[in-house]
Amino acid sequence: xxxxxxxxxxxxxxxxxxxxxxxxxxxxxxxxxxxxxxxxxxxxxxxxxxxxxxxxxxxxxxxxxxxxxxxxxxxxxxxxxxxxxxxxxxxxxxxxxxxxxxxxxxxxxxxxxxxxxxxxxxxxxxxxxxxxxxxxxxxxxxxxxxxxxxxxxxxxxxxxxxxxxxxxxxxxxxxxxxxxxxxxxxxxxxxxxxxxxxxxxxxxxxx
Amino acid sequence: xxxxxxxxxxxxxxxxxxxxxxxxxxxxxxxxxxxxxxxxxxxxxxxxxxxxxxxxxxxxxxxxxxxxxxxxxxxxxxxxxxxxxxxxxxxxxxxxxxxxxxxxxxxxxxxxxxxxxxxxxxxxxxxxxxxxxxxxxxxxxxxxxxxxxxxxxxxxxxxxxxxxxxxxxxxxxxxxxxxxxxxxxxxxxxxxxxxxxxxxxxxxxxx
DNA sequence: ATTTTGTTTAATAACCCTATTAAATAAATT
DNA sequence: AATTTATTTAATAGGGTTATTAAACAAAAT
Numbered sequence: 001x002x003x004x005x006x007x008x009x010x011x012x013x014x015x016x017x018x019x020x021x022x023x024x025x026x027x028x029x030x031x032x033x034x035x036x037x038x039x040x041x042x043x044x045x046x047x048x049x050x051x052x053x054x055x056x057x058x059x060x061x062x063x064x065x066x067x068x069x070x071x072x073x074x075x076x077x078x079x080x081x082x083x084x085x086x087x088x089x090x091x092x093x094x095x096x097x098x099x100x101x102x103x104x105x106x107x108x109x110x111x112x113x114x115x116x117x118x119x120x121x122x123x124x125x126x127x128x129x130x131x132x133x134x135x136x137x138x139x140x141x142x143x144x145x146x147x148x149x150x151x152x153x154x155x156x157x158x159x160x161x162x163x164x165x166x167x168x169x170x171x172x173x174x175x176x177x178x179x180x181x182x183x184x185x186x187x188x189x190x191x192x193x194x195x196x197x198x199x200x201x202x203x204x205x206x207x
Numbered sequence: 208x209x210x211x212x213x214x215x216x217x218x219x220x221x222x223x224x225x226x227x228x229x230x231x232x233x234x235x236x237x238x239x240x241x242x243x244x245x246x247x248x249x250x251x252x253x254x255x256x257x258x259x260x261x262x263x264x265x266x267x268x269x270x271x272x273x274x275x276x277x278x279x280x281x282x283x284x285x286x287x288x289x290x291x292x293x294x295x296x297x298x299x300x301x302x303x304x305x306x307x308x309x310x311x312x313x314x315x316x317x318x319x320x321x322x323x324x325x326x327x328x329x330x331x332x333x334x335x336x337x338x339x340x341x342x343x344x345x346x347x348x349x350x351x352x353x354x355x356x357x358x359x360x361x362x363x364x365x366x367x368x369x370x371x372x373x374x375x376x377x378x379x380x381x382x383x384x385x386x387x388x389x390x391x392x393x394x395x396x397x398x399x400x401x402x403x404x405x406x407x408x409x410x411x412x413x414x
Numbered sequence: 415a416t417t418t419t420g421t422t423t424a425a426t427a428a429c430c431c432t433a434t435t436a437a438a439t440a441a442a443t444t
Numbered sequence: 445a446a447t448t449t450a451t452t453t454a455a456t457a458g459g460g461t462t463a464t465t466a467a468a469c470a471a472a473a474t
Contacts, residue, residue, distance in 0.1 A: 007421080022317065025233055028461060039423045044463055046421095102316050105374050109309050110229065112381055119382045147407065153400045160371030161364060167312050168363075174319055175326045193360045200354065201408040214451080235431060246453050251433060253451095 008046045011036045015043075016057045020099035023106045024054050055114075058107060062118055065104040067093050068158050070126045072133060079140050080202075084195055091162050091191045101163035146202045154202070161194045215253045218243045222250075223264045227306035230313045231261050262321075265314060269325055272311040274300050275365055277333045279340060286347050287409075291402055298369050298398045308370035353409045361409070368401045 014035040018027040029050050033040040047053035063070060067090045073082045094100060108115050134151040141148050165187065172178045172186065221242040225234040236257050240247040254260035270277060274297045280289045301307060315322050341358040348355050372394065379385045379393065 026317065029463085030461080040462090041424085041464080042422060048463085050462070102312070105309070106313060109374065109377050110233065112377075115378060115382060119378060149400070149404075153397075153404075156371060156375075157368060157400075157404055160367045163371075164363060164367030167316065170316050170319075171322060171326060175322060190360075193356070193364075197356075197360075197364055197408045200410065200412075201404045203407065203410070236433085237431075247432090248434080248454085249452060255433085257432070 007036065007038055007042065011038065011043055011046060012053070012056070015053050019054060019057055020061075020097075020103055023103060024050075024111070058103070058114065059118070059121075061097065061100050062104055062108075062122070064093050064097055065100050065163075066122060066126075066159070068155055068162075070122070070129060072129045079136060079145070080199065084199065087158055087162065087195050087198060088191060090158070091187075091194065094162060094166055095187055095191075098166050098169060101166045105163075144204055147204045149202060154198075157201070158194075158198055161197060165190045214243065214245055214249065218245065218250055218253060219260070219263070222260050226261060226264055227268075227304075227310050230310060231257075231318070236260075265310070265321065266325070266328075268304065268307050269311055269315075269329070271300050271304055272307050272370075273329060273333075273366070275362055275369075277329070277336060279336045286343060286352070287406065291406065294365055294369065294402050294405060295398060297365070298394075298401065301369060301373055302394055302398075305373050305376060308373045312370075351411055354411045356409060361405075364408070365401075365405055368404060372397045 011032060015027070015032045018031055018035060021027075029043045030040045032053075033043050036043075043050075043053070047056075068086060071086065071089070073086060075082065077085075108118070130151075133155075137146070137151050137154065140146045169183065172183060178186065218239060222234070222239045225238055225242060228234075236250045237247045239260075240250050243250075250257075250260065254263075275293060278293065278296070280293060282289065284292075315325070337358075340362075344353070344358050344361065347353045376390065379390060385393065
């Protein structure tokens, strides 16, 4: 409703918030219109279908969700230092977008078509990055700096431990009544613990 | 529709399958009736409301989901052996109920009332078990057998790594076309990896 | 100033949803 | 056999949903 911020943007913005909160199916175009302050038909005028609108939002969120698979730091710091930073960066990204894990898991499980489209997309785009990481990791294992582990298992471990706390946030907020400050602290602590757990878990056996 | 298996059971059974597959809101009482082979009104006759029907199913699933929080093995094996077994038992339970993680996460995030009711219930029922586990773990840490870690972080790590693969199953099945046998193998391998990761992650620093 | 284009709304078609009602059928009890 | 009770169905109220349409309004271009 800002003067040069047009209604199309407003709708997109409101839809994003609602979808993140409740997922695709629990948000109606009427809800979106109400929040954006416009007529329900306008949502369809700009985006034609609800599915369309959702796609535009979901794609970007999914990339963030898989950050750990889709970025590569080629500075000359040691591997473990870079890995640690990558885990932290992923976690920080999720802190800024706390509902992403819920949205992604939810829609990916529920909607076969979405799954199919996204997986292919991401897979093709990031294969090269994955290969470089894979190569580096297996080299470190060869050198005996890291215990043997498959690249995919390690990445899955990281993603899983990074996202889990965000599934628990609604509980911490509404059941245990933590306030925003406490939640921030819990998240920071959890981040440290994930990094610690991962780093410990890849130490070679004989060291 | 079996002769002594009455329709009430049939409805419950079908509802369970559908809820596990799609969650509460994407399953209608009409869907349930169709699957059970009866009139839609009958679902309401036996269970009055859809919410009611769902509750009966969800409660049991939730307990399984938190198995790791709600069981205690007091055999005289060493702590780490029992921990390993507990992780495996939890994972095996999820193998038998693969959609539980999705259902639980989904409904717990979406529905404040469900959350509230269940959390209190579980919390009260299992506080004693949690305390015993906590006591044992911290004792092992004192003895230097395990690196310092909070009990809750350890349990969260286990749950998170145990459940994540079940979020990925739909993708493995429909996108990468793994068949049932391959999935079984993937799950077994993932179980081993989780156990390995956890056991490695709690080794004391100096060993 | 008027036409053209873009934005927004009210109205509505064509669904699907839960829950209830009364009526029909089947089973159990007297 | 007749009556009571339990099971099942058809019909429907009252609500919500997406998407489209035609009409109203505003802005830009001629």
